[in-house]
Amino acid sequence: MSSIYSEIILDYYRHPRNKGTLDHPQISAKDSNPLCGDIIEMQLELDKNNGVKEVRFNGQGCAISQASASMLTELVKGKKLDDVRNISKEEILSLIGGQLSAVRLKCALLSLKVLKTGVYTYLGSTSDSKELSEL
């Protein structure tokens, strides 16, 4: 059985990319996972065509939650908001690799949930509550 704690996960955890905060983010959202105590904040700065110019995550918690948040920032950079909105949980899970238990899935998908909450709020569209509840 392969470990979920791959070199890649550990590398993103120990050396997170895009960690920190932005001075003037148009989009900012934060949430936590009460089970692990994971906290994730996601911030986006947009260009005039609603493309992601800069992105940062901030937070604390387990390796899975922090590494997946960092991976997510790399995934969204340069993307249009509409495309960000369509990122699926399967994309995140394939980035992470390995098998996650149902409980740890919440850690892996926390950052995507936070990101989508922020994007939906910005776009003013009512969030697809079904989609969010599946995260």
Next chain:
Amino acid sequence: MQRPAQIYPPKKTSGYDVERVRADFPILRREINGRPIVYLDNAATSQKPVQVIEALDRFYNHYNANVYRGVYRISEEATVAYEEARRKIAHLINARDASEIVFVRGTTEAINLVAHSWGRSNIGLGDSVMLTEMEHHSNIVPWQQLSREKGASLKYVGISDDGQLVRENVNQHLQEAGVKLFAVTHVSNVLGTINPIRELTREAHKHGCKVLVDGAQSVPHMPIDVQDLDCDFLAFSGHKMCGPTGIGVLYGRRELLQHMEPYQSGGEMIREVHLYEASFKDAPFKFEAGTTDIAGAIGLGAAVDYLSKLGLRNVRDHDREITKYALDALGGVKSLKIYGPTDPETRGGVVSFNLADVHAHDMASMLDEDGIAVRSGHHCAQPLMERLGVASTTRASVYLYNTEEEIDRLIESVERAGRVFKI
């Protein structure tokens, strides 16, 4: 000089045969990821011996019926077994009488029963309830709710850095008027600390303060004598002591139970019901409204038989031996911090730790990959986590079937986590 070959394995003085005990627990034969499961989450729930599983099976297959009111054979058999279980439990904790044993769902419900019934009648405006910083949420939140309702307050006994109660706090609080109840855990579910209940009770009683003991982590693991402890209430769960889930016990001093109002009302707990009023049965029946967990109670009776046969003194000795082994072994792991008392004499079989900055959930997931079941998180004791200054810990908790070899596997796996996380 060559040592003579050892012909016989070293004899255990207690005569406690852990391999024979293990053979009683079918689940321990299970493999996870190709290795035998190492179950070290006993503070959350214990595994069940075949004797308990068979007792449940026998009840459902041979004499399943509702208790008390059926005049037919199997209802009588069920009633006898149910009341027999109550007597066994009374005997286990040396209650004066079986009527001091109330069947509830578990420790949480037992504490809620006391808060709702005794608490509402005895705690009023300006009174207070004394708690400790090492309580489980189940022994905090019911008292918060009650004090909000009544305009009462909570007073906390602090803990020292090595996880002992600050005894001066107990004294200080008791000097103030209106401290009606001291609700305290016997053994901490995070630190393993064994609190000196007998001394605490004596102190509290001097000031007319009643004592409720959370025995969830003590009754399964050591001999308990409520008359010796002199506590007024003792709450514990069946599922942590080899019994089924859904059944637990509130022990209450008879004089107190007699004067307490029912917690829930309905069938079975009444003496007479008229259109506009009803009268209630005596304790413990007035606290057991509706059809109770009959199978659970009978299963718990079987668990008590099982533990009594092994001997709670032997269980405690075994726990302590394995805990000592675990403390020594974990203590040798670089960058690993253990919380709570270091002396195995003053602690139960609960060992909480953190390895450097490895998050407890990552640690538990890594151990799971090696087939080892431990708990990680705040252990329903967030105020204690705040006091310790950590978000979470990993907790290994032992019981009567754990072995030194299993602790070796724990250590091996913790060390693997250290290597993966480059500690």
